[in-house]
Amino acid sequence: MSITVDPEWWKSTFDEIYLITDARSVCDDEITRREIDLVCELLPMNHRDRILDLCGGHGRHSMELYRRGFTRCTLFDYSKPLIERARKEAARCSYDIECIRGDARSIGLLSETFDHVLIMGNSLGYIPEHAADAQILAEAMRILCPGGWLLIDAADGAAVKDSFHPRSWHEIGADVVVCRERKLEGNIVSTREIVLSKEKGMIRNSSYSLHLYDPQTLAQLVNRTGFGKVKVHTGFFPHQRTGDYGFMNHRMLATGQKP
Numbered sequence: 001m002s003i004t005v006d007p008e009w010w011k012s013t014f015d016e017i018y019l020i021t022d023a024r025s026v027c028d029d030e031i032t033r034r035e036i037d038l039v040c041e042l043l044p045m046n047h048r049d050r051i052l053d054l055c056g057g058h059g060r061h062s063m064e065l066y067r068r069g070f071t072r073c074t075l076f077d078y079s080k081p082l083i084e085r086a087r088k089e090a091a092r093c094s095y096d097i098e099c100i101r102g103d104a105r106s107i108g109l110l111s112e113t114f115d116h117v118l119i120m121g122n123s124l125g126y127i128p129e130h131a132a133d134a135q136i137l138a139e140a141m142r143i144l145c146p147g148g149w150l151l152i153d154a155a156d157g158a159a160v161k162d163s164f165h166p167r168s169w170h171e172i173g174a175d176v177v178v179c180r181e182r183k184l185e186g187n188i189v190s191t192r193e194i195v196l197s198k199e200k201g202m203i204r205n206s207s208y209s210l211h212l213y214d215p216q217t218l219a220q221l222v223n224r225t226g227f228g229k230v231k232v233h234t235g236f237f238p239h240q241r242t243g244d245y246g247f248m249n250h251r252m253l254a255t256g257q258k259p
Helices: 016-021 029-042 060-067 080-093 132-143 157-162 215-225
Strands: 051-054 073-077 098-101 114-119 144-155 167-172 176-185 188-197 201-211 228-236 251-257
Touching (some): 016 188, 029 251, 060 073, 114 132, 132 215, 144 157
Parallel strands (some): 051 073, 073 098
């Protein structure tokens, strides 16, 4: 089995269709609340803190933080459709959340601006260049104030490998079916995803890949960037029901503090 992946797949995949195919994980308010519960447990959060939701998609974590009184949130993501959706939702809710579109490897914001940087929703490992994730963490280090905290929410590669399924499918509502074929080579999972409408036919036929980290290699990456007090917390399973949720139900969270 061969799965060909465009190295720039991440520039176009995260759109309104993605919000349908991954709705069980990224459009479930209860799961978002569980994730933010854990963030608030792991980090010394203060309502005056400035928080950057890096690679934050349509802003579900920023919105939940704002609802809890953390009103100094900034959302940053590459996806134009998701950022536009976040802006509309923030305006609808009268939330003063700044939504910025850009590349996380070169954020362009002032140094030492934020108290916390969150990289949620398994957002590392998408860009195939070897140094890409290190560049993202270096930017997080740069924009954090001294003593500020980084939190990374990622798939636990060891757990993903232990429960790896080469094929899966699930239905969304009465019309949409999502079929996935996966190939695991070392620490890279390549996936072909076909999205079908029972009424209209093919919606999407695309491929993507993910670099997996285990707890040790993720800790090493954070340490190499210069963070201290690095800890990796494993065993986070936000989904309460059994099923194949891809990379979204075997999670670990790494934390580190800028000296």
